[in-house]
Amino acid sequence: MAELSVNVTARAAQQIKAQLGKRAQSTPESGIRLGVKGGGCSGMSYVIEFCDQPRGKDKLFEIDGAKVYVDPKSLIYLNGTTFDFVDSFQQKGFKFVNPQVRSECGCGESFSV
Secondary structure, eight states: OOOOEEEEOOOHHHHHHHHHOOOTTOOOOOOOEEEEOOTTTTTTEEEEEEEEEOOTTOOOEEEEEEEEOOOOOHHHHTOOEEEEESSSSSSSEEEEEOTTTTOTTTSSEEEOO
16 A cells, blocks of 8 residues: 655745744754645634654654644545645635645635545
């Protein structure tokens, strides 16, 4: 069986490092945590939060020095996802491109698989 993974783009990595650089309490392990929780219009929502202390079973994805942690349960729903940063006229922020998504709500904040 292939290993589960999340792809972090160079743009996202650059933004992660910029955001971490603004925080006073950052440590060498500091990064962000990606996750999935129940809720929202379509059943599941993405979670992005700072992570200064990874958990024992977290999977680490690192690109250009930016650390992204994902817990094993969330990784099942995020497998194959590209985590990007968009800065356009209409949108600015992190973006999940998840090939497992079968439907999304109108606002794009929740999804189902």
